[in-house]
Amino acid sequence: MQKKLIGIFVLVLFLVIVILVVMDYSSTRPDRRGGNPYEFSADIFTAVDPALVTYREIRQIITNAEQPKAIGCQDDRIYLLADRRLQVLDLTGRQIHEKSFPDEPRCIAVPSTDTLVIGFENYICLTDGSGNVLFTSPQETDSSIFTSVATNGNTIYVADAGKQRVLMYSRDGLKKGEFEGESGSASLHGFIVPSPYFDLDVNHLNELWVVNPGMLALQSYDDRGSLMNHWEKASVEIDGFSGCCNPAHFAFLDDGAFVTSEKGLVRIKVYDPSGEFVAVVAPPDKFTEEGEAPDLAVGESGKIIALDYDKRLIRIFEPR
Amino acid sequence: MDKDKAQSRRNFIDKGMRITLGLSLAGVGSVALSRVSAKKWVWQIDPFLCTQCGRCADYCVLKPSAVKCVHAYDLCGYCDLCGGYLRPEHTERDTGAENQLCPTAAIERRYIEEPYYEYVINRDLCIGCAKCVAGCTAFGNGSLHLQIQHDLCMNCNECSIARVCPSNAISRVESDAAYIIKGGFTREESGG
Numbered sequence: 001m002q003k004k005l006i007g008i009f010v011l012v013l014f015l016v017i018v019i020l021v022v023m024d025y026s027s028t029r030p031d032r033r034g035g036n037p038y039e040f041s042a043d044i045f046t047a048v049d050p051a052l053v054t055y056r057e058i059r060q061i062i063t064n065a066e067q068p069k070a071i072g073c074q075d076d077r078i079y080l081l082a083d084r085r086l087q088v089l090d091l092t093g094r095q096i097h098e099k100s101f102p103d104e105p106r107c108i109a110v111p112s113t114d115t116l117v118i119g120f121e122n123y124i125c126l127t128d129g130s131g132n133v134l135f136t137s138p139q140e141t142d143s144s145i146f147t148s149v150a151t152n153g154n155t156i157y158v159a160d161a162g163k164q165r166v167l168m169y170s171r172d173g174l175k176k177g178e179f180e181g182e183s184g185s186a187s188l189h190g191f192i193v194p195s196p197y198f199d200l201d202v203n204h205l206n207e208l209w210v211v212n213p214g215m216l217a218l219q220s221y222d223d224r225g226s227l228m229n230h231w232e233k234a235s236v237e238i239d240g241f242s243g244c245c246n247p248a249h250f251a252f253l254d255d256g257a258f259v260t261s262e263k264g265l266v267r268i269k270v271y272d273p274s275g276e277f278v279a280v281v282a283p284p285d286k287f288t289e290e291g292e293a294p295d296l297a298v299g300e301s302g303k304i305i306a307l308d309y310d311k312r313l314i315r316i317f318e319p320r
Numbered sequence: 321m322d323k324d325k326a327q328s329r330r331n332f333i334d335k336g337m338r339i340t341l342g343l344s345l346a347g348v349g350s351v352a353l354s355r356v357s358a359k360k361w362v363w364q365i366d367p368f369l370c371t372q373c374g375r376c377a378d379y380c381v382l383k384p385s386a387v388k389c390v391h392a393y394d395l396c397g398y399c400d401l402c403g404g405y406l407r408p409e410h411t412e413r414d415t416g417a418e419n420q421l422c423p424t425a426a427i428e429r430r431y432i433e434e435p436y437y438e439y440v441i442n443r444d445l446c447i448g449c450a451k452c453v454a455g456c457t458a459f460g461n462g463s464l465h466l467q468i469q470h471d472l473c474m475n476c477n478e479c480s481i482a483r484v485c486p487s488n489a490i491s492r493v494e495s496d497a498a499y500i501i502k503g504g505f506t507r508e509e510s511g512g
Contacts, residue, residue: 214399234401236459243458264458265459
C-alpha cells in the first residue's frame, strides 16, 4: 500500500514537473510573449486625417534598379539615376534613352531637356540631354559628399553634405565660390548635416533655397552666402519636421510651394511659399516603416514624382 | 648473470619512470598552453539585427540586465530635437521627466552650444529596454544601440535573452572583438 502511494506520488510529481517545464518553455517563446512594456510607439503620428491628403497616386513605375539614387523631371520626361547609369523614361515608364557612367551618380538637376547637371560623390558633370558629358568639374576633397545640384541661369549650385557647404560653379565648370550658411544667433546657424541628406533647389523667382537639416529649416541664400529668408517647423505633428535631419528632400511646385519628403516618419507634404503647411501628398502608410525618404521631382500640371528607394518604384501623384 | 638481470630491470623501471614523468609534464604543459591560447567566446548583440523588442530588459538572468544602451558619438547629430531622448508627444524640448522617453531617466542631456546637445548614458540606470534605441532609429541616425556589457554578463552557457530574441540578433563572438559598435563600423565592413 505504502509502495503504491509512493509510486503515485512520484508519478504526480513527475507530471507536475513536466507541466511546469512545458509551461515555462511555451510562455517564454518569442511568439507567445505579451506586449512589449517598453514599446516605442509613434503610431499616433503615422495616422493622418484623410481630409489632409489632397493628392492621389496615379502610377507606379518599377525601376528594375538595384540601387536607385536620384530622380529629375522635365517636360514629362523622368530622369532616373541608378546603378551607374542614367535612364530617361516617359511618364508611362517606357525607356527613351540610357547612358552609363564610370562612377555612381548621386544627384541630378534638369534645367532643360537639352542640358543635365549630374552630381557624383565629389564632382559634377554638365551633359547634354542624352547624358553625353560636356564638362567635368575638378574633384573636391575626399570628405565631400555631393547630395544635390540645382541651376539658376549660368550658376550651378551643389550641396556638399560632407563639408556642410554650398558650392557654386559656372556652366563651364569653374568654381565660383562657396558658403557654409549663416550663423550668429540662436535661430541662425551654419548648415548642420548629421547624415547625408542635404538638399537645395531654385524656385520660380530664381531664389536658392537650401535645407538646413539639423535645424529642421529651409533657408534662402544669395550668391554671397547671405541669408535672405528662412522658415522652420520642428514638430512630430503632421505640419512639422521631426528627427535629426529633415526635410531630407524637397522640390518646388510652379508657384513656389515646397514639396518635402521626410525620413523617420516617411511622408510627403506640401508647404506654401511662406512655409505654411498646406496638404499631405502621401502619408506614412504609403511607405515602408522607417524607410528612406523618397527623392522628389515635379512634373507638368503639378504632378509630384517620388523615388521610393525601399520599394524601388517611381511613384507619381497628382492633385485630386 | 642474475645481478645483470636485476640491474637491467632496475634500469628499465628507472627509464620508464623518467619517460612517464616527462610525458606527464609535457601533457600538463600543453593543456595549460591550450587553455591560455584558446579563443574565448562571449555573447553579443548585432545592432544591425536588433529590432528593439524590449526582451533584453526582461529575460537576462541579471536584474537589471547586463544589456545596456551605448552611444556612437561619431554618428550622433547632437540634435536638440532628439528622438532617442524625447518622447514623441513631448511638450517642451527640455529635461522635464514628462518629456523624457527613457523610463528610468538613464540618458543625461548636456548642453554643448546652440543648438547642440550631448546625450550620455548612465549605465547604472539603464535597464536595456531599447526604448531610446527605437526612438533614435525611427527619427535619428541610429547612434544609440544595445550591447551586452561583459563586465556584467555572466556569459551563461545558454543566454536566456538569445533564446527569446525574435531576430536572432544575439550570438557568440570572439572575446577579443567582444563589442559590435556602430559608427565607423558598417554591415558591409563587418562582412555580414
